Amino acid sequence: MSKTTAGDTEKIENAxxxxxxxxxxxxxxxxxxxxxxxxDGCVLYDTHKGAVYTLNSTASFVLTYCDGDSTVExxxxxxxxxxxxxxxxxxxxxxxxxTFLQGEELVGPG
Amino acid sequence: MERNCYExxxxxxxxxxxxxxxGIPLWSLYPALRSGPGPCDAEWTVRQVxxxxxxxxxxxxxxxxxxxxxxxxxxxEQLEWTxxxxxxAAQNHFLQLxxxxxxxxxxxxxxxxxxxxxKSTQALNLLLAGWRCLSDEIVLIEPGGSMVWxxxxxxxxxxxxxxxxxxxxxxxxxRGFADSSGKSRLDPxxxxxxxxxxxxxxxWLVFPRYSPAVGDSLTPIGETEAIxxxxxxxxxxxxxxxxxxxxxxxxxxxxxxxxxxxxxxxRARALFSELAGVRCTxxxxx
Numbered sequence: 001m002s003k004t005t006a007g008d009t010e011k012i013e014n015a016x017x018x019x020x021x022x023x024x025x026x027x028x029x030x031x032x033x034x035x036x037x038x039x040d041g042c043v044l045y046d047t048h049k050g051a052v053y054t055l056n057s058t059a060s061f062v063l064t065y066c067d068g069d070s071t072v073e074x075x076x077x078x079x080x081x082x083x084x085x086x087x088x089x090x091x092x093x094x095x096x097x098x099t100f101l102q103g104e105e106l107v108g109p110g
Numbered sequence: 111m112e113r114n115c116y117e118x119x120x121x122x123x124x125x126x127x128x129x130x131x132x133g134i135p136l137w138s139l140y141p142a143l144r145s146g147p148g149p150c151d152a153e154w155t156v157r158q159v160x161x162x163x164x165x166x167x168x169x170x171x172x173x174x175x176x177x178x179x180x181x182x183x184x185x186x187e188q189l190e191w192t193x194x195x196x197x198x199a200a201q202n203h204f205l206q207l208x209x210x211x212x213x214x215x216x217x218x219x220x221x222x223x224x225x226x227x228x229k230s231t232q233a234l235n236l237l238l239a240g241w242r243c244l245s246d247e248i249v250l251i252e253p254g255g256s257m258v259w260x261x262x263x264x265x266x267x268x269x270x271x272x273x274x275x276x277x278x279x280x281x282x283x284x285r286g287f288a289d290s291s292g293k294s295r296l297d298p299x300x301x302x303x304x305x306x307x308x309x310x311x312x313x314w315l316v317f318p319r320y321s322p323a324v325g326d327s328l329t330p331i332g333e334t335e336a337i338x339x340x341x342x343x344x345x346x347x348x349x350x351x352x353x354x355x356x357x358x359x360x361x362x363x364x365x366x367x368x369x370x371x372x373x374x375x376x377r378a379r380a381l382f383s384e385l386a387g388v389r390c391t392x393x394x395x396x
Contacts, residue, residue, distance in 0.1 A: 034352050036359045043341075045355045050348060052355060054338045102256030 028068035068110025204250035211244030242307035320352035
């Protein structure tokens with residue numbers, strides 16, 4: 001069981017530096033994930049690993065856009081609009097969240 | 111030797127021992143489950159096989175010796191643990207939650223939290239305030255309808271906890287077997303004969319925390335925070351998989367969820383009374 005940890009700047013910097021999220025990266029939710037929505041987030045159940053995750057509303061929003069079509073930049077733009085964030089703030093949050101989701105194999109390349 | 115039978119939701123078991131095992135009444139473990147004599151699904155026997163200065167106590171099931179020791183308290187802890195595992199295995203079709211369950215006017219309150227969070231203390235507190243009880247430790251959630259079923263056993267409470275309640279002075283409370291952590295087994299029927307609640311639909315999910323520095327408060331929390339804590343306290347989630355998550359999501363959506371910070375049982379009791387009262391008033395208006 002894990003929770004998202006937004007604002008992990010070291011992870012964010014590493015992600016950019018290591019080129020893990022190039023501009024055309026389009027994350028896609030893993031097919032083994034079952035999502036149950038809540039009022040302020042969601043629960044994810046990984047049917048392959050049997051692991052359970054809870055995501056807050058921002059991470060849940062991001063996951064909705066992990067459809068294999070949207071780039072990280074597009075997701076950040078949508079997030080900035082939805083939550084009233086500055087673009088650079090939204091981008092930082094989104095990279096942190098996607099880095100976490102990737103690490104747990106909840107999303108992968110589209 | 112005396113044989114007593116017990117039953118929980120169709121699962122019958124028998125405990126056989128000397129009438130008073132090393133001064134500890136064996137039936138202090140599950141007094142509310144006592145049932146009539148007859149065949150059982152499981153049988154356990156405790157007996158002293160060697161007397162004198164170094165007695166030896168033996169716990170057996172139908173297959174043979176389960177545990178032997180010179181310490182009667184250790185043997186009873188082992189017996190209690192063995193019976194608990196058998197009961198949980200027999201009720202594995204329910205989602206099992208590490209929670210105390212209380213009922214007031216057909217509305218269920220689940221106090222969910224790890225050991226030491228104050229579940230038993232608040233369960234005792236509310237029992238003394240007129241609520242009925244499903245359990246002080248484990249409740250059984252019906253996967254289909256989300257009704258919560260009782261798992262009634264003796265309360266486990268430290269002497270310091272019992273001293274918080276002046277109402278218990280003079281009652282035959284806390285005289286049952288005390289385990290190695292100093293927790294006594296208290297038969298709640300000394301407080302109220304009909305203490306075991308009927309299955310109820312949960313209305314409130316409360317996550318207690320003993321917090322002398324913060325003061326006493328009942329604060330609403332979000333569904334995500336609530337389900338995170340529920341997942342951590344679900345005993346058999348693995349065997350339910352995705353279906354178990356669905357049950358928990360339904361539970362969270364149908365309940366009002368709160369964090370209880372408390373350091374004083376009387377103030378906590380007042381907060382719970384207010385909670386139940388507010389709900390009643392809202393329903394009366396509706």
